[in-house]
Amino acid sequence: MKPFFNIGKMRVITFILAGGLLITQSLLANNRPAEDKPLKKNKAKTAKSKNFGSLNNNSVKIYPDILKREMHVISKEDKEQLDFFVFDVQGTLVQHHKLNTKDHYKIAGLARGKYIYRAFSGDIETASGQFEIR
Template identity: 55%
Template structure:
């Protein structure tokens, strides 16, 4: 039996039974299923579009950034300067992460302390600032 006759029989059987041709092939024939692309994608919280309310909250959070720390670059030495702005006597924890989430630097800062972040490779970094257990600032900076 040649391939054309097998195909004709399979097509006729599929039409008669209403099944797809894949289910009607003889067992001896090798069938490789086609890759299936999902038609429905479920997004995680990070992938979901940001709502207007969250954007407003982010703007408020940016204001907190300005109240918690001041960050500015030292372009010549490829480093960043961080100044804690807190007025109360609470110690501030300043963390720097790379984009993979690896902790690169950690500083405990008293109010009006100045730290210099150096020794980082070129790239984008994320910082998080905590006063006690509360996150008071977050953002990112780039070393060029």
């Protein structure tokens, strides 16, 4: 099964992880990987994994904790403070956290289900994506 599929003109990438997390991310046309090339697998089974949350942003790195039902968010180098929001599928704000440069934030305590995250630097959205807690 290929990790990519198209919905209309939008290309979506999906990852199903051993810890019960499903992460999907829409890819912008100018940032999508080459057609039909699978992503390289990281041989090390540590937190030094590829950025599963989003392939089209420069502001955050988001990855799962395989042993627990948690997600980790790390703010990359940015000149401004970053606002990180987590919403449920109904659009209700579940968590909000302000991140400074290279801050680490653990998203924990969420019930099973799908969630949407969005990151803003000032008024500009710098990252967005989805993840699922199973």
